[in-house]
Amino acid sequence: MAAEGSTGVKSVSRVFDLLELIADAGGDATISQLAAAAELPLPTIHRLLRTLVSQGYARQLANRRYALGPKLVRLGEVANRQFGQMAMPQLKSLVDRLGETANLATIDGDNVVYVSQAPSPHAMRMFTEVGGRAHLHSTSVGKAILAQLGDDQVREIISRAGMPHSTDRSLDTIEELLADLAASRERGYAVDDGEHEVGVRCFAMAVPNMPVLTAVSVSGPMSRVGEDFAERAIPVLRDVVAEISAATNAR
Numbered sequence: 010m011a012a013e014g015s016t017g018v019k020s021v022s023r024v025f026d027l028l029e030l031i032a033d034a035g036g037d038a039t040i041s042q043l044a045a046a047a048e049l050p051l052p053t054i055h056r057l058l059r060t061l062v063s064q065g066y067a068r069q070l071a072n073r074r075y076a077l078g079p080k081l082v083r084l085g086e087v088a089n090r091q092f093g094q095m096a097m098p099q100l101k102s103l104v105d106r107l108g109e110t111a112n113l114a115t116i117d118g119d120n121v122v123y124v125s126q127a128p129s130p131h132a133m134r135m136f137t138e139v140g141g142r143a144h145l146h147s148t149s150v151g152k153a154i155l156a157q158l159g160d161d162q163v164r165e166i167i168s169r170a171g172m173p174h175s176t177d178r179s180l181d182t183i184e185e186l187l188a189d190l191a192a193s194r195e196r197g198y199a200v201d202d203g204e205h206e207v208g209v210r211c212f213a214m215a216v217p218n219m220p221v222l223t224a225v226s227v228s229g230p231m232s233r234v235g236e237d238f239a240e241r242a243i244p245v246l247r248d249v250v251a252e253i254s255a256a257t258n259a260r
Contacts, residue, residue: 023049024057028066028077035169036118037076095256099249100127100225106245107238109229112137113253114150116222119170121151129229137206137228146172146186147179149201149213153224155186156193157215163187178203198243199224203231210234214246217254225250 030046031038038046044054058075061067065080100111104127113125120142137143145151146167155163167183180186193199201211211228227242228234 020057023047023053024061027054027057027061028081031067031075031077032118035165037070037074039074043075094125096125096225096253097127099252099256100125103127103225103227103245103249104129107227107242109227109234109238109242110137111249112150112226112228113216114148114154114224114226116145116154117142119145119166121145121148121154121224123150131229131233143205144170144173144175146170147175147201147204148226149199149205149211149228150224150226152186152190152193152199152201153213153215153226154222156190156199157222160187160190163190175205176203176207180204198246200239201226201228208232212239212242212246214243214250216250216257218258219254220257223253225253 026047027043030043034042040051040054040058043058044051047054058067058069061078062069062075064078066078068076068078070076096113100113103111108129108131110129111127112123114121114123116122121144123137123139123141123143126137126139143151145155155166158166163186164183167186172180172183172186174181180189189199198212198214201209201213203209205211208231209228210231211226211234213224213226216223216225225246227246229238
């Protein structure tokens with residue numbers, strides 16, 4: 010929590026900390042959970058939450074837990090759109106070099122949301138669209154994002170989101186997922202081998218040093234995207250995620 014600056018500046022910092030804590034808890038939390046995590050007195054937490062609720066950036070549920078508010082949806086949509094536009098040159102470069110669809114995605118609650126896409130010039134390509142949401146465990150971008158977290162955090166997310174099957178290749182258990190994530194960490198990229206869309210293979214890599222967990226993928230039909238494609242794609246993905254990170258963090 011902020012410990013320097015004026016009272017007003019500290020209050021603003023604490024408000025954002027609370028919103029992030031609610032998000033980290035899966036979208037809702039009790040006031041006592043927030044007070045413990047923020048290491049602030051209950052009266053202070055209550056005052057800040059009351060302000061957030063009155064402005065529509067938080068809401069109190071019937072069970073007295075606090076959740077993220079509807080006004081954040083608009084802010085998130087605008088921010089995602091701008092972020093997606095900023096990364097478009099890198100995504101188009103990826104498509105130019107590999108000939109397959111490139112996607113930029115971020116974590117949103119317990120799902121992944123696609124915020125930008127440069128489509129393949131081929132008629133046969135994946136069906137994912139900008140703004141689309143998917144489960145983290147069955148997508149390459151989702152697994153690249155989960156691989157940045159510890160196993161306990163992954164278990165918490167999956168306990169809330171579950172592991173529904175998108176195809177008959179989707180992973181079945183948390184143990185299978187954790188083993189897949191360990192392999193992703195070791196090799197530096199994640200693979201969706203027809204787990205989200207039938208007949209589509211995707212390779213994804215996390216974007217380093219981002220304010221929100223982010224990944225870039227390249228995907229196409231298995232007839233075009235095989236092992237030889239992976240050998241070409243991984244160095245290109247590595248260049249692209251480095252460029253997006255540098256552009257995002259430029260001062």
